[in-house]
Amino acid sequence: MMEHLHGHDHDSCTPDLDRDLAVTGIRSPEEKPAQVISDEKTSPSRVVEPVIEVTPLSLEPEVIVRSSQVPVVVLIGSAVDPGMTALRRDLKNRAASAALRWIFGVVDADRFPQVVRAFRPTTLPSVTVVAGGTGVRAWTPADGAEVDCGDWAEQVVVTVSARLEGLPEDAVTDGADQATAGTSFAADPRLQEAAELVGHGDAEAALVLYDRMLAEYPDPAAASTLHRARAAVAVLARTGDMDRSAVLSAVADARRGPRGDVDTLLRAADVLVLLDRPAEAVELLSGALTDVRDGDGEGDRVRHRLLELLYLLEPGDPVVTLARQRIAAAVF
Structure with missing residues (x-):
């Protein structure tokens, strides 16, 4: 059950990304929420990668819309923050082994502060699991004394995956060797x-x-x-x-x-x-x-x-x- 997992439950302090896209100016308030947009430019790519960079352009199609298919675990922080490196390495390795059951996204807080504001983290670095277009759980280093971030993310993924539609049949896996x-x-x-x-x-x-x-x-x-x-x-x-x-x-x-x-x-x-x-x-x-x-x-x-x-x-x-x-x- 969700309440038995460590981390922070979704509440007014965690992101409703469809709402926050408009608040932060990434999408104009007149545009429709991501879940109901059918225009081709907001659809996720057919090529599915286990690890993605989250930018103002990729946030909506590859995080919000993609999260209606599979969970997206988003790490937010600075590339030069020592606490970011170990988190990124661990989550990247887990995502590579997850066979696209979930996607790992990384937000460079230095380059894309407007994306950071859409997630409204209480501290950096932080990790948010996005499912169905909404940030459902959040983890910060303060939670690390109780539970490992990677273990926590995988537990949340298992909990929320059942209510998602899964990747489309025509999805193409990116076979590039990142190593x-x-x-x-x-x-x-x-x-x-x-x-x-x-x-x-x-x-x-x-x-x-x-x-x-x-x-x-x-x-x-x-x-x-x-x-x-x-x-x-x-x-x-x-x-x-x-x-x-x-x-x-x-x-x-x-x-x-x-x-x-x-x-x-x-x-x-x-x-x-x-x-x-x-x-x-x-x-x-x-x-x-x-x-x-x-x-x-x-x-x-x-x-x-x-x-x-x-x-x-x-x-x-x-x-x-x-x-x-x-x-x-x-x-x-």
């Missing part, structure tokens, strides 16, 4: 090409290559490497036309702390990275989160740049932990 992803990434010639472009002063072209690779390599290790490289090259692209006086002025702005306009703040953070002081750049931006206005998008600009620069530091760095706490406080 080779890391090998193919390491051998990708675009890595060397990007490095050469940076060496020749064409940082913008290198960014294009990194963006293409990020779209092709969802593997956490590959994505982390690419995000780190992209963040460093993005700083070079933004500061390439700065002369010595502009650099000195930006350093002076950084020393004054989180004051002034957002353009000045972001430029100061970039210069700190150029001077090999990324931790100071992160501290500068995270400290400014409470001082910038959200109404005109300034808060989003600072958060976006801060999330980018976090990739330049180790996930366990206290500066990263503090920054993430400040981001969470500002967003939620």
